[in-house]
Amino acid sequence: MKIAIAQLNPTIGDLPGNAQQILEAAKQAAAEGARLLLTPELSLCGYPPRDLLLNPSFVAAMGVTLQQLAQDLPPNLAVLVGTVEENLKAHITGGKSLFNSIALLEEGQVKQVFHKRLLPTYDVFDERRYFEPGLQANYFTLDNIDIGVTICEDLWNDEEFWGKRSYTVNPIADLAIIGVDLIVNLSASPYSVGKQQFREVMLRHSAVRFQQPMIYANQVGGNDDLIFDGCSFAMNRQGEIISRASGFTTDLVVVEFDETQQDLKSATVASPFASEDDEIWQALVLGVRDYARKCRFSKVVLGLSGGIDSSLVAAIAVAALGKENVLGILMPSPYSSEHSISDALALSENLGIKAQILPIANLMQSFDRSLADMFAGTEFGIAEENLQSRIRGNLLMAIANKFGYLLLSTGNKSEMAVGYCTLYGDMNGGLAVISDVPKTRVYSLCHYLNRDREIIPQNVLNKAPSAELKPGQVDQDSLPPYEILDDILQRLIHNHQSADQVVAAGHDPVIVDRVIQMVARAEFKRRQAPPGLKITDRAFGTGWRMPIASNWFALKNAYPAKASPTPTLK
Template sequence: MKIAIAQINPTIGDLSGNAQKILKVAQKASRYGARLLLTPELSLCGYPPRDLLLNPSFLQAMNIALEQLARDLPPELAVLVGTVEENLKAHTDGGKTLFNSIALLEKGRVQQVFHKRLLPTYDVFDEHRYFEPGLGANYFTLDGVHIGVTICEDLWNDEEFWGKRSYITNPIADLAILGVDFIVNLSASPYSVGKQKFREAMLKYSAVRFRQPIIYTNQVGGNDDLIFDGRSFALNRQGEIVCRASGFEQDLVFVEFEQVQQDLQLGFIAPEYESEDEEIWHALVLGLRDYVRKCGFSKVVLGLSGGVDSSLVAAIATSALGQENVLGVLMPSPYSSEHSISDALALAENIGIKTHTIPIGELMQGYDKTLAELFAGTEFGLAEENLQSRIRGNLLMAISNKFGHLLLSTGNKSEMAVGYCTLYGDMNGGLAVIADVPKTRVYSICRWLNRNGEMIPQNVITKAPSAELKPGQVDQDSLPAYDILDDILQRLIHHHQSATQIVAVGHDPATVDRVIKMVARAEFKRRQAPPGLKITDRAFGTGWRMPIASQWAAIKNTYDQVFSLRQ
């Protein structure tokens, strides 16, 4: 049996467009002799549809689109399509009104429907808000072959691999007991750095443990802050990779199930990425391209400061959209150094984008004059420094409004974490491209980009980072060195370590205390930030749910001290 894996990029809510994508790839799969076609989780509506699922007309339209797709598909091909089905027992027995489902389409109609059993509620997931969990093991028979069906999270509960159970049931174990010939999984699994290696290791463990071939089909594309990397793959009974689709692009790959050997045969295996920097680069390019395209834009604008952050964002935008669709705006102030301007222009020349220069000195003088009476008797400080950023933010928003360009914010994760950014200034924008990329990683990616020749000017990488809001200013006047800051933030945000634990690895106690307080105080800024592309498992986005009005950071050290004494 020849099985086709359709790694498609759906647009959320575009039911007819997504159905056409499935139909087109089904027709191609049929021409290549496939008998079964797999598509990702919720492939008909796109994942995650979120509160669109609360709209009855949306659900009705999805049912109509599914039935029409069934009639349009090649009759000789069986197709698994991700959709939503109504829970008819909800009104009498209670529970949610919907199931996250997979429909088996064949011979012009819906033959069977399977329901997702494990519903995640961690990180960006909130599936219990909408769905009722399925209760029974899902499988069907095609040409005498028994095929187990799982949906995304259904794979993520092997108690032996994890050392614990997050859910009562293990759908893989249930299917193995039933004696299916192989298991398919239809996923919409968001990208994070290193996740693919973890997926493959986890499914290898399950394949070997249960002696089950497994075919994993993943969505690809960017939807708001989430990036889906694709990289669908298949494993034989021995846990060996026999097929892998490309990363960060649509793909159609085939794998053969040999019924005599009862196993999957070797097919195309896309190579792995050579480094995390390369992987992140492709993720950010895809995320930006899809956000711009799916939101109806074609061109972007950003401020070019001559710094490493704006340089990287400009390079990402150019790769994603083409140099003709990126405008860089230089806005020097009296405090801007000559190298800031020359570095920005050198970057623009290297990547081939247009620039426009708008000096802001006279605008700064106008603000100073307007505020002179109110600010009389006070010293130059943060308010005056931030006015420069807000002037620039207003100019960029004006350009965005006038020409219909999407404004890109260029702040990195380190800055977002500690609030080293200005509301209504450099935080302005429709998308924060590197908001989940720490400063040290920004430098690492830029060095990777320059591996075969200069794209990012070398001076941008080697000079001390500075906001240049006052004479001689550098970031380290206000922040710890970025290698120290990023390590503290990694331990605090990703690993949930206490101040005591972070100090124990060698960090200065006063620095740790200051960073923890800065992170807490900046929450109100992050709540007002544009969506940022997620590349880690702990991003400041839909999965980050911290209170703004909280005293925990102020009293946390007291608890840490008490806890350490008890140890």
């Protein structure tokens, strides 16, 4: 039996468009002799649909679209389609009104429907808000082959692999007990750095443990802050990858199940990513391209400071949308260095984009005059520095509004973490492209871009980072060196280490305490930031749910390292 994997890029809520994608993949699969086509989790509506699921008309329309799709599919092809189904017993059991489901379409009908059993409620996932878990193992028989069906999270609960169980059941083990011939997993698994390697190791463990050939079909594309890398693959009983789809692009691959050997035969295997920088670059380019396309923007604008962050964002934008669709705006102030202009112009020439210079000195003077009486007797400080950023932000927003461009903000994760950014200034924008990219990784990505020829001007890479909001300013006037800052942030944000643990790793306790305070104080800024593309397992986006008004970080140093849960504070 030939089985096709359709690695699709749905647009959330576009039921007719998504159905057409499935139909076109089905026609291609049928032309290649496939008997079964796999599509990703919620392929009909796109993942994650979030509160669209609370709209009864949306759910009803999905059902109508599913029935029509079943009638339109090629004959002699069975198709697994990700959809939702109503929980008709919800009013009796008190459960959720929907299931996250996979429908088996064949011969013009919905033959069977299978429900997701494990519903994640961590990081960016909130499926318990909408769905009731399925209670039984899912499988169907096609041409005398028993095929087990699992949906995304159903794969992620092997107690031998994890050393624990996060849920009471293991759907893979249940299917092995039943004795199915093959297990498929239909996923919408968001990207983070190194996740594909982890998926393959995890799936290999299950394939070998249960002696089950397994096929993993994953969604691809960008939906809001989430990026889906695809990288669908198939594994034989020995845990060997016999097929892999390309990353960060739609694809259709066909594998063959040998009934005699009861195993999958070798097929096309796409190469893995060359490096972490390679995969991050591809993820960011796809994220920008899809965010613009799915929000119906064709052109973008961004501020070019001559710094490394805006240089990287401009390069990403060009790769995503084409140089003719990217506009760079240079807005020098009296504090801007000569090289900030020349470096920005060199970058625009390297990328082939249009650049416009809008000096802001006169605007700064106007603001100074307007605020002269109010600020009389005070010293020049943060308020005056931030006015420059806010003037630039206003100009960029005006250009975006006037011409219908998407404004890209250029702040990195290190800055977002500690609040080294200006509300209503450099934080303005419709998409924060590198807000999950630490400063040290920004440099790494730029060196990766320059591996064959100079794209990012060498002076941009060599000079000390600076916001240039006052004479002679550099970032390290306000922040620790980025190598130190990023390591502290990695330990605090990603590894959930305590201050004592970070200090024990070799960091200055004064710096650690200062960074912790900065992260806490900047929460109100992050709450007002544009959506940012997620590339790590702990991004400042959907999965970051910190309170703004909180005293924990301010009070924590009053607690001894091994204090009781409720110490008495003096």
